[in-house]
């Protein structure tokens with residue numbers, strides 16, 4: 261398969277009473293399997309709207325969307341939800357975890373909502389997903405007992421539990437300090453090394469340097485598309501941070517992550 265994502269002339273209009281907001285004005289985007297794309301652009305330029313369409317959370321007003329070779333632009337709501345559950349993992353800026361619910365249960369949730377019950381052992385799958393993000397030992401903790409970085413790792417594990425081929429992350433580091441942001445980028449780079457296609461919205465140029473390609477949106481259109489020449493390695497950056505004197509609170513989870521709690525993991 262040449263393209264995992266292929267859009268032609270995607271538009272999305274919101275009708276607000278008399279006013280028509282044209283959030284997407286004709287987006288042509290193709291993404292190959294294994295790419296890591298950072299989507300940048302000013303607030304209001306249509307980044308989240310594009311991610312929601314690509315993630316089958318929202319349907320375009322017009323245009324064509326071919327996902328893994330299948331035209332999904334005209335599917336029914338149910339078929340749409342089905343594809344979203346099977347093929348796509350979503351990560352949000354605000355984590356969107358259930359508060360008084362353990363990490364394990366949060367990660368298991370998408371499987372319990374899957375009426376087809378494709379995964380025989382939801383519990384085992386959730387544990388495996390938490391292992392992939394280096395959090396297995398914290399699985400019985402609730403989000404309010406975790407740091408921001410840990411919460412986002414739980415959210416990434418939840419995105420992984422269905423074994424998706426694509427992960428869409430909308431400003432996943434937007435609520436995190438810079439060290440924790442790099443930690444999250446190391447998780448995403450590791451997943452990308454395992455051939456998961458990643459699209460990441462960020463407004464931080466430093467964060468975009470961890471991707472392989474940067475596209476820029478303006479007023480609902482793609483206005484720039486270029487490879488990242490001097491790509492950064494988040495693991496290397498964490499190592500050099502760990503050696504410096506700015507260890508924030510003495511937590512050693514960064515070292516744990518770099519030290520390979522994820523490195524031996526393979527996809528189920």
Ligand code: ADP
Pocket residue numbers: 274276281282283301302303304305306307308309310
């Ligand atoms: P970004 O993520 O780049 O900040 P968005 O995709 O959220 O941009 O928004 C693009 C445009 O669409 C903005 O003008 C925004 O106000 C508008 N918009 C987004 N979602 C809605 C909605 N649900 N209803 C009406 N307008 C919306």
Ligand code: MG
Pocket residue numbers: 307308309
């Ligand atoms: Mg947004």
